[in-house]
Amino acid sequence: MTDTTAGTPAPAATPTLFEQLGGEEAVGAVVDLFYDKVLSDPDLQPYFTGVDLDRLKQHQRRFIGQALGATRPYSGRSMRTAHEHLAVTEDAFGRVVTHLAGALTEAGVDEETIGTIAQRLLPLKQEIVTA
Numbered sequence: 001m002t003d004t005t006a007g008t009p010a011p012a013a014t015p016t017l018f019e020q021l022g023g024e025e026a027v028g029a030v031v032d033l034f035y036d037k038v039l040s041d042p043d044l045q046p047y048f049t050g051v052d053l054d055r056l057k058q059h060q061r062r063f064i065g066q067a068l069g070a071t072r073p074y075s076g077r078s079m080r081t082a083h084e085h086l087a088v089t090e091d092a093f094g095r096v097v098t099h100l101a102g103a104l105t106e107a108g109v110d111e112e113t114i115g116t117i118a119q120r121l122l123p124l125k126q127e128i129v130t131a
């Protein structure tokens with residue numbers, strides 16, 4: 001069989017947002033900023049009372065990962081199961097997304113990309129918001 005692809009470079013896969021933002025290291029910086037914003041917000045602090053910090057960090061990484069489409073396969077609890085005991089309000093959900101947008105802005109991400117990211121998170125609202 002003739003190899004018609006010989007000598008032809010493989011088509012570049014469209015980079016994920018994760019790659020566009022600069023990969024693991026850049027995203028790590030966004031996670032840190034995001035984490036500070038969420039924990040400094042008096043309206044959000046109660047949700048995280050008693051949640052250990054490792055778990056919270058993991059939460060932030062997952063959250064960012066979901067937004068950027070860079071998650072390793074996720075085998076944890078469903079979004080509904082993970083959040084239903086928290087009675088997350090629509091307002092709280094909105095605040096968290098706003099803090100993510102703020103962290104991304106500070107990290108130099110352009111507005112259009114931030115809009116795309118926010119759109120990706122929106123469908124999760126119906127699973128996470130239960131109050």
Ligand code: HEM
Binds near residue numbers: 124125
């Ligand atoms: C798109 C939005 C969100 C995503 C992708 C997300 C993702 C996750 C994931 C993956 C977990 C871990 C589940 C586990 O380890 O079993 C989790 C737990 C948690 N999430 Fe979220 N989350 C979102 C929004 C929120 C919001 C808006 C709040 C609060 C205002 C919140 C508060 C928490 C807390 C407190 C936990 C820990 C629960 C526990 O350990 O008992 N999350 N979230």
